[in-house]
Amino acid sequence: METENNNRKRRIYVRLTDKEFSTLETRCKNSTCRSVSEYVRHCLFTKPITTLTRDASADEAIMQMSHLNRELNAIGNNFNQLVRRVNTTSQASEIKGLLLLFESQKKTMFSKIDEVKEQLQKLAEKWL
Incomplete structure (x- = not known):
C-alpha cells in the first residue's frame, strides 16, 4: 500500500x-x-461522465424555425376564423369578400410552408 x-x-x-x-x-x-x-x-x-456537445450552427436554424412556427400558427388562426365566418354567413356579398381574404391568407400560408420546407432542406443537407 x-x-x-x-x-x-x-x-x-x-x-x-x-x-x-x-x-x-x-x-x-x-x-x-x-x-x-x-x-x-x-x-x-x-463513475462514467457524460459529455454533451451543442451544435452552435443549429441555433440560428432553430430560431428561424421557431419564428416560422409562430407565423404559421398566426396564419392558421386567421384561416380558421375566415372559415368559421364563411360557414356562419348567409349573405352572398359578404361571402365574396371573405373568399378574397381566404385566397390571400392561403397564398401567405403556402409561401410560409415553402419557407419551412427550404429551412428543413438546408438542415437536412447540413446534418446529413
Missing part, C-alpha cells in the same frame, strides 16, 4: 464549503473507503 501512495505525485486542490465538506465526510464514512482521498478517487474514476 505504501508503494502505491509513492506513485501519486500529483495533487489537485478543491475548495469546499463547510456543508459540502461535512457531506463529503459523511459519505466517505458510509463507504468502504479508508480515507477521504480514497473516496474522492473512487468517485472520480469509477
Whole structure:
C-alpha cells in the first residue's frame, strides 16, 4: 500500500464549503473507503461522465424555425376564423369578400410552408 501512495505525485486542490465538506465526510464514512482521498478517487474514476456537445450552427436554424412556427400558427388562426365566418354567413356579398381574404391568407400560408420546407432542406443537407 505504501508503494502505491509513492506513485501519486500529483495533487489537485478543491475548495469546499463547510456543508459540502461535512457531506463529503459523511459519505466517505458510509463507504468502504479508508480515507477521504480514497473516496474522492473512487468517485472520480469509477463513475462514467457524460459529455454533451451543442451544435452552435443549429441555433440560428432553430430560431428561424421557431419564428416560422409562430407565423404559421398566426396564419392558421386567421384561416380558421375566415372559415368559421364563411360557414356562419348567409349573405352572398359578404361571402365574396371573405373568399378574397381566404385566397390571400392561403397564398401567405403556402409561401410560409415553402419557407419551412427550404429551412428543413438546408438542415437536412447540413446534418446529413
